[in-house]
């Protein structure tokens with residue numbers, strides 16, 4: 084019988100749960116709205132408990148920075164009171180399954196690197212551009228979380244701009260403050276006086292998209308010059324703008340990369356909004372496998 088992992092993805096607006104097979108197939112999916120901080124884990128368990136009898140392990144992807152013990156080291160303003168939560172310990176006790184907890188962008192990176200757009204890449208940089216900008220560096224399908232769980236935070240690289248735009252982290256002129264969805268909407272409002280949603284700005288082909296894309300392309304070029312990936316995956320809602328964004332992004336990327344990383348393809352994500360769930364499930368199954376092989380040796 085195929086082993087399945089119970090997978091959970093906790094985001095700022097919704098919580099999703101499902102069962103994931105080792106080939107990345109998502110067998111079942113359920114979702115609910117994300118409640119206020121203290122009610123998040125109870126909502127997770129209500130959603131996930133009916134699936135535990137079919138699962139051998141549990142993987143939880145969540146917004147925020149996750150430390151090595153599976154606790155939330157820091158969190159976005161969208162999840163008030165989430166920082167400090169011992170997600171791994173509480174989930175393992177409640178769900179009665181061995182568990183792993185990882186950042187949601189890291190989980191999406193694992194999914195794209197193992198079964199998605201970067202499945203043929205050895206070193207993949209996965210970038211998610213949505214209401215924020217996150218990322219993951221994956222080597223041979225394993226995410227590099229760094230010492231404190233912060234690695235891959237490409238949204239908090241400095242943008243080649245000096246307008247004093249305030250980033251969600253508090254710093255000025257990080258790329259997230261220039262190229263995430265809300266930043267593009269603000270730029271359009273400043274330029275035209277019109278407050279429009281991102282999709283509409285994309286339909287109009289507003290020049291503010293090309294400006295944001297060029298800044299992001301330069302930042303990605305810097306990141307690629309540092310780590311020399313063999314593929315870069317662009318995910319997230321902003322990437323759905325398509326060629327109006329990806330054209331200028333790629334031009335700026337090619338203009339500033341060194342000869343090696345200049346050859347790396349920029350690929351659209353393959354897994355869409357399921358990437359976090361799939362990655363959490365795959366991570367849980369591989370941890371279980373590694374754990375049992377260690378125990379057997």
Ligand SMILES: [Zn+2]
Nearest residue numbers: 239250252257
């Ligand atoms: Zn920042």
